[in-house]
Amino acid sequence: MTGHLRVLRPHPAIYAFYDGRVPGYRFAEQKNWIDEGALALGIASYAIVSGHKALVCDTHVSVAHATAIREILTREAGVTDFTVLLSHWHLDHVAGTVAFDDSPIIATDRTAEHLKRRQSAIEAGTLEGPPAISPLILPTRGFTGSLTFELGDIRLELIEANIHSDDAAVIWWADERILLAGDTMEDTVTYVMEPDSLPLHLVDLERLDKLAPARILPNHGAPDIIEQGGYNRGFNRATQQYIRSLIRCKTDAELREAPLKELIRGPLANGWVTYFEPYEGVHRENVDTVCSVGANSMVGRN
Numbered sequence: 001m002t003g004h005l006r007v008l009r010p011h012p013a014i015y016a017f018y019d020g021r022v023p024g025y026r027f028a029e030q031k032n033w034i035d036e037g038a039l040a041l042g043i044a045s046y047a048i049v050s051g052h053k054a055l056v057c058d059t060h061v062s063v064a065h066a067t068a069i070r071e072i073l074t075r076e077a078g079v080t081d082f083t084v085l086l087s088h089w090h091l092d093h094v095a096g097t098v099a100f101d102d103s104p105i106i107a108t109d110r111t112a113e114h115l116k117r118r119q120s121a122i123e124a125g126t127l128e129g130p131p132a133i134s135p136l137i138l139p140t141r142g143f144t145g146s147l148t149f150e151l152g153d154i155r156l157e158l159i160e161a162n163i164h165s166d167d168a169a170v171i172w173w174a175d176e177r178i179l180l181a182g183d184t185m186e187d188t189v190t191y192v193m194e195p196d197s198l199p200l201h202l203v204d205l206e207r208l209d210k211l212a213p214a215r216i217l218p219n220h221g222a223p224d225i226i227e228q229g230g231y232n233r234g235f236n237r238a239t240q241q242y243i244r245s246l247i248r249c250k251t252d253a254e255l256r257e258a259p260l261k262e263l264i265r266g267p268l269a270n271g272w273v274t275y276f277e278p279y280e281g282v283h284r285e286n287v288d289t290v291c292s293v294g295a296n297s298m299v300g301r302n
Helices: 033-039 063-077 109-124 195-209 223-227 234-249 253-257 265-270 279-291
Strands: 006-011 014-019 043-050 053-057 081-085 105-108 141-143 146-151 154-163 165-173 178-182 215-218
Touching: 006 215, 006 223, 014 063, 014 223, 043 063, 043 154, 043 215, 053 063, 053 146, 105 109, 105 165, 109 141, 109 165, 154 195, 195 234, 195 279, 215 234, 234 253, 234 265, 234 279
Parallel strands: 053 081, 081 105, 105 141, 178 215
Antiparallel strands: 006 014, 014 043, 043 053, 146 154, 154 165, 165 178
């Protein structure tokens, strides 16, 4: 499963473990959550390293991936002390956590609640279909709001946010002005999972923008941009613009039918995001999801 895993280095202290966006490459012939939501779009898990310590940010799409991450960090960086942060509860971010079952696992309290409530279905492979994640290792430490995390001589801020999912956690490295964004931002466009909360997503995206990050590293993005250090602050603005357009789609039939490239023409021209064709399907699904929400559900909250 790890034949296409690439190790990218967006910063001397950061490893990005990237898989997917490989033509013709699938985990399985039948529809499954690894291919449709992760490998087809490209997915990275990250590790921040300081001395012999590492904070592993998400454990990728399989135990094999997580085991490879651990072995690479041990072999190439001399890491012996691991801590895991789960950016949110979705399966492509927690699948390999058993490879770190001897280490602290941090998540927002909401993430812990989501995983505990769904544990039986996730382990049976019935929540989103196969493959099952069994055993599912639950977080050992939770937080709400924010948590300061000292990684050797690196000081990080773990920040809770309601973007993409209501349990998101991002990492802010203030000294380097780097934001590890999880799934709160995505290139080409965000994947809408909780349409009722889109106005709340906008509020928290604006809160993250006020940090004024110099570089943003998402879990789903273009590997060449990640390897070059990540996205600039416009990435956040592109996400906000796209979400506002989706909200308008509820009452604008012409906008609903607009091609994705036209909808994000400004961000593409500015270089804030890139165009990756598989996101056409994501966009159509987003429009259908948003337009299926009750007419008054998003009124007055943005």
